């Protein structure tokens with residue numbers, strides 16, 4: 001059976017990048033690798049839209065999240081954490097792990113964030129060291145107003161630290177213009193690579209703070225990366241040489257395509273996906289749906305877990321179910337990374353077949369037609 005991967009990470013990898021992963025291994029202390037590494041860091045700046053420094057780690061995205069916390073938060077430091085999904089919760093768990101004091105903004109999952117909540121909390125707690133939030137909260141499919149949050153936080157001493165692990169490369173995001181101080185990401189989502197590499201973009205305001213911190217850690221001590229990796233291309237530890245080769249290929253693809261046309265394309269893919277599920281009679285989960293993943297409420301009387309399982313095992317299409325308390329209640333279709341118009345047609349078509357099989361009443365083909373119409377008119 002042919003397999004289709006439309007999960008919000010890992011995502012499919014273009015053949016050119018897979019071919020790079022299969023090349024012979026080179027040593028990470030050779031000039032060839034150092035040059036590649038420098039080039040990758042330089043080109044990644046364009047993806048983050050920053051003049052700051054880009055660090056590259058051997059880990060999944062969470063390693064960069066952990067680094068962002070341990071390098072900026074000491075024991076008893078206050079940090080505002082937007083907690084309204086699995087990954088916002090992760091920021092909170094990390095802050096707690098390192099003895100920081102999280103000030104939580106708890107929202108119901110999928111509900112929109114009023115930036116004023118952050119402004120009010122910062123007013124009441126002027127000693128806050130950082131605000132941790134997420135560009136696209138993958139567990140709920142929402143996009144947060146990072147630009148507005150940046151306006152608020154940049155007027156204070158606190159750092160704005162954004163998890164763009166699923167959003168980077170697909171959801172519009174301009175790190176410097178939006179006054180974000182640290183952005184973290186990972187390889188296996190919008191960047192079209194296998195899991196295993198993580199990235200952080202760090203600006204001057206953040207480096208000033210990082211240099212004052214005690215950093216109770218070894219591997220993710222960012223000062224080590226600043227010294228060897230940034231500028232000089234020398235990883236403090238063994239770099240993921242195959243990933244870096246594939247990353248350069250992915251960056252070449254992105255560069256040719258352009259970031260702006262990619263932003264536009266994912267908007268259309270998301271719109272087609274939303275139109276399709278609406279035409280099937282289903283509802284979206286997020287109040288402000290993002291462009292890289294669509295979260296959909298499982299209709300009354302349908303077993304959401306069985307739906308996702310059948311799609312995977314009987315139709316070969318992998319999407320994601322819901323996490324934590326929304327397990328079985330939502331499903332998530334990703335359109336990030338190496339996903340194009342006909343991938344949307346495949347998942348919508350398969351979804352319709354499984355829903356029909358499970359006894360859901362609707363007119364088969366309505367979803368596909370709705371997606372097709374938008375893709376025919378607006379796809380770039």
Ligand SMILES: *Cc1c(COP(=O)(O)O)cnc(C)c1O
Pocket residue numbers: 008009060061062063087134136137138163164165166167186
């Ligand atoms: C996938 C994801 C993570 C976790 O990344 P790992 O690579 O699994 O460590 C964190 N935040 C968001 C928003 C994600 O989508």
